[in-house]
Amino acid sequence: MKKIINDPAAVVAEALRGMAAAHPDLLTIRTDPAAILRKDAPVTGRVAVVSGGGSGHEPLHGGFVGPGMLHAACPGPVFTSPTPDQVQAAIEAVHGGAGVLLIVKNYTGDVLNFETAAEFAAAEGIDVRMVLVDDDVAVKDSLYTAGRRGVGGTVLVEKIVGAAAERGADLDTCERLAQRVVAGTRSLGMALTACTVPHVGEPSFTLADDEMEIGIGIHGEPGRERLPVEPADGIVRRLVDAITEDLAFKRVLLFTNSMGGTPQLELYLAHGIAERLLAERGITVERRLVGPYVTSLEMQGMSLTLCGLDDELIDLWDAPVHTAALRWGC
Amino acid sequence: MKKIINDPAAVVAEALRGMAAAHPDLLTIRTDPAAILRKDAPVTGRVAVVSGGGSGHEPLHGGFVGPGMLHAACPGPVFTSPTPDQVQAAIEAVHGGAGVLLIVKNYTGDVLNFETAAEFAAAEGIDVRMVLVDDDVAVKDSLYTAGRRGVGGTVLVEKIVGAAAERGADLDTCERLAQRVVAGTRSLGMALTACTVPHVGEPSFTLADDEMEIGIGIHGEPGRERLPVEPADGIVRRLVDAITEDLAFKRVLLFTNSMGGTPQLELYLAHGIAERLLAERGITVERRLVGPYVTSLEMQGMSLTLCGLDDELIDLWDAPVHTAALRWGC
Amino acid sequence: MGCSVEDVTAAVRAAAEKVIAHRDELVELDRVIGDGDHGENLHRGFTAVLAKLDGGGFDSPAAVLKVTATTLISTVGGAAGPLYGTAFLRSATALGNVSEVDGRQVVAALEAALEGVVARGKAAPGDKTMVDALTPAVAAARSTVDAGVAEVLMAAADAAEQGAAATVPLVARKGRASYLGERSAGHLDPGARSTAVLLRALAEATRQ
Amino acid sequence: MGCSVEDVTAAVRAAAEKVIAHRDELVELDRVIGDGDHGENLHRGFTAVLAKLDGGGFDSPAAVLKVTATTLISTVGGAAGPLYGTAFLRSATALGNVSEVDGRQVVAALEAALEGVVARGKAAPGDKTMVDALTPAVAAARSTVDAGVAEVLMAAADAAEQGAAATVPLVARKGRASYLGERSAGHLDPGARSTAVLLRALAEATRQ
Ligand SMILES: Nc1ncnc2c1ncn2[C@@H]1O[C@H](COP(=O)(O)OP(=O)(O)O)[C@@H](O)[C@H]1O
Ligand SMILES: Nc1ncnc2c1ncn2[C@@H]1O[C@H](COP(=O)(O)OP(=O)(O)O)[C@@H](O)[C@H]1O
Ligand SMILES: [Mg+2]
Ligand SMILES: [Mg+2]
Ligand SMILES: [Mg+2]
Numbered sequence A, B: 001m002k003k004i005i006n007d008p009a010a011v012v013a014e015a016l017r018g019m020a021a022a023h024p025d026l027l028t029i030r031t032d033p034a035a036i037l038r039k040d041a042p043v044t045g046r047v048a049v050v051s052g053g054g055s056g057h058e059p060l061h062g063g064f065v066g067p068g069m070l071h072a073a074c075p076g077p078v079f080t081s082p083t084p085d086q087v088q089a090a091i092e093a094v095h096g097g098a099g100v101l102l103i104v105k106n107y108t109g110d111v112l113n114f115e116t117a118a119e120f121a122a123a124e125g126i127d128v129r130m131v132l133v134d135d136d137v138a139v140k141d142s143l144y145t146a147g148r149r150g151v152g153g154t155v156l157v158e159k160i161v162g163a164a165a166e167r168g169a170d171l172d173t174c175e176r177l178a179q180r181v182v183a184g185t186r187s188l189g190m191a192l193t194a195c196t197v198p199h200v201g202e203p204s205f206t207l208a209d210d211e212m213e214i215g216i217g218i219h220g221e222p223g224r225e226r227l228p229v230e231p232a233d234g235i236v237r238r239l240v241d242a243i244t245e246d247l248a249f250k251r252v253l254l255f256t257n258s259m260g261g262t263p264q265l266e267l268y269l270a271h272g273i274a275e276r277l278l279a280e281r282g283i284t285v286e287r288r289l290v291g292p293y294v295t296s297l298e299m300q301g302m303s304l305t306l307c308g309l310d311d312e313l314i315d316l317w318d319a320p321v322h323t324a325a326l327r328w329g330c
Numbered sequence C, D: 001m002g003c004s005v006e007d008v009t010a011a012v013r014a015a016a017e018k019v020i021a022h023r024d025e026l027v028e029l030d031r032v033i034g035d036g037d038h039g040e041n042l043h044r045g046f047t048a049v050l051a052k053l054d055g056g057g058f059d060s061p062a063a064v065l066k067v068t069a070t071t072l073i074s075t076v077g078g079a080a081g082p083l084y085g086t087a088f089l090r091s092a093t094a095l096g097n098v099s100e101v102d103g104r105q106v107v108a109a110l111e112a113a114l115e116g117v118v119a120r121g122k123a124a125p126g127d128k129t130m131v132d133a134l135t136p137a138v139a140a141a142r143s144t145v146d147a148g149v150a151e152v153l154m155a156a157a158d159a160a161e162q163g164a165a166a167t168v169p170l171v172a173r174k175g176r177a178s179y180l181g182e183r184s185a186g187h188l189d190p191g192a193r194s195t196a197v198l199l200r201a202l203a204e205a206t207r208q
């Protein structure tokens, strides 16, 4: 394992120190328990949008904290969900009197820990709702699994709901909006290489020089299917096919995501193919996001996310946002 | 070699197609010869700022085309400078009557090709100046080499000069400003892994599991020193020491750059260490940039760039910019 | 014959130390069919538990289990944190405020732990989770209910080890390993393994 | 005895094909001490040259060399594009508008090529560049100046090959390999090698 780190157990704490130094005007970063907060939190009278999860997916979630998106992010250890205390502390720090919406990726650990935090916070009299993101079509049968996982779509939910909260939408509205975005969002990822968790020290799985993994999770979990590597046309077609077979789309946001280690050159190349394939299927791409936004450490690979759009969602997507990783309109 | 590509010879052309699809409102992308142009180019009465170089360093340079930064970028094949015809076509496309400033990284190939293009354009009556960026302290003795290389500092020069041009500074002013930023900027990079150029098919060098390379270039060139891997504290100290020994700094912009394959978690961690070391040396960090901005395909590694600041440069850095990779203030 | 506060503290301490010692094994098991953090998560959590136990001042066996529960909940994260946290919390509740724990109460505590884990995680036996170690452990404990604490725990540990081993051929239906589908078969479930390790350590500590 | 437009076209075509065939070798040489694109760059450039030569309609040997030059400049990029472009452009100028090229003119063309490369790239002999192949080639050509075209080129090619081989122990002072410092020693310079390949192909083509 080669990484730019000191003690594997201190990676997240040290990275947070660097993040705080990098964004002094935007973020307040607390340690013990760790939380990344909007500098101006709590924002009185606004629904506070809070997310979090294991670290190692940066910029998710800390890179999306700021006006127009998240009020707080709770970073767990690498690939391990944060604890209830941690989430509860973040809730209390950013709660502005209009309730709190938790945006949680659907993994057993995340669900259990955020759920417990929500109970704690409710006991303190805070109105807390939780929306699960489960956009990964790799997980086919939810009866025999922990359900679909939350992957790339999470960033879209956070942006759209964050914009609504910023404009003053109430908690019910934010919750329904989040559920609506989740319902209309699907993703699928693939990997050319595995990633190495610092405290593990070796790759989470191994792929031969001529193999790729389709349907990988963002925690270095291997996927469901191991195949010989294919040209980009074939790879992107697999992703587009699986997503569009799962849900019918007409107007979409197309999000081409790098798993972390894929060069931008390859990512744009893949994005171009996805645009072409969607056009062939009569799907109109109205907005795009291309980059490493929901990553799995240094994993080489990509995911595609389609999010069904209407005029309201487009308007919320376009609304100003000022975070470390996404910024426009201000 | 595992990459998300089709034909290795078509990588750049296909990536440009995807980039055009991703940024329809921002960019016009021409092929044959390839050029990435501001949608609203030419901007009449403004100095046109043009850069370019081999591909594989994305978002450099195409990701920095847009209001407040570059008017055009000329992408060559992977790690190969563009041709004079290509540069000349870009110059002609964005020339707005106030002259053209070429920002060129100091490599023999880039210098020769841009130089030739400048001659061609001058013959057409366009006032063209060329500023070489040579910020890499890894290359010690310029008498016995092709001179210092242009690396991370390039993006800072492009941002600052682009802001001045946007505000209406004339060609002389832009040229002197660029030279001033170059004179006050120093970088050093390191790698944990090599990268693989698509048409080569194997890594540009090999590092053992316990080795790192200090002073790597951004073209997959090995560096000057191969050392056992060290904790992040040691790595960052080497970079900070070499840079601050080369030039004395007081107020700076600190740019912590990923070579492409380094996770953001590690990059922020390294950034935090750099901030601490600079504080210890009495150097004030006034602005920061942290991310993969000047990359070497999927190479794992990082570089640090220090750019001396004064009030004027801070003001230009803060000025609005709207490009695919850097955006603020609008 | 029964276990005092001191005995329970010593037993939990022994269990914590044993799980900590098994860190690498649990990491490796989880790396193969999960995300490789189970050993690290429990290492972090039980290290914190040891520190809390050092503080002392517990007035009942239940108090020891309760502080173990809250410490695990606030330090482990992941799926295992809330699940083991709930298990210890429910055990504490089951014990009430007795000052000595006997075999019968151990059975009740184990039953409560299993109920808690199932209530939170909704896993059934055969889903390839810690429930597959805990379920046979409870059954075995019940059948020795009139024995002493150590005997009950020994029977539970034996059954938990067999239950854990029996997860190998299973296809996971809960937790992260379920994403692997058929490919999860052929591997030991890390949570079932850690449950067996915990019970074995508790049994050995109370025997002394 | 001299070379007609057709002969020169055939010779440049043969040289292009030979360099194209050496793509992988040149890539590998450049990978080790440069950035691995030299073979690919020349492959792209000389493929374009072949397409241009297919168009035909050249009224002098100089016209053939000139179109070769401009095609290389507009397609190769990198250091080699402008350098080889300049070399061919200066050779064309040196030939003027003669319709047959003799040995003496070949020498003049090679001298002009070397001057052009040095003017643009400012490399001196011993800097581990194509100049280390071209310089001895020009000297050898001069010493056979009264011979025919093929003999002159054969002498130049022999010398270029020796010059290229002699770059192995050198420490690079120009081009990308110079960044490697001492570590560039022990490797053949890709540009010197491609110069030798080009001259050998020209020599063999004109001998037939
Ligand atoms: N729904 C569930 N019910 C019971 N046990 C579960 C459930 N989900 C996961 N587990 C247990 O948790 C273990 C994994 O714990 P851990 O690796 O710490 O958490 P995570 O899966 O969040 O990384 C699994 O091996 C399994 O035994
Ligand atoms: N200044 C120079 N003068 C002469 N030849 C040079 C000079 N710089 C580089 N070269 C030659 O160019 C070759 C490299 O060409 P190429 O790989 O195509 O370009 P780049 O170095 O831009 O990738 C070197 O092997 C060397 O022979
Ligand atoms: Mg986990
Ligand atoms: Mg090159
Ligand atoms: Mg796990």
Ligand SMILES: [Mg+2]
Pocket (backbone or CB within 6 Å): D030, D034, D035, D036, D037, D038, D078, D176
């Ligand atoms: Mg080269």
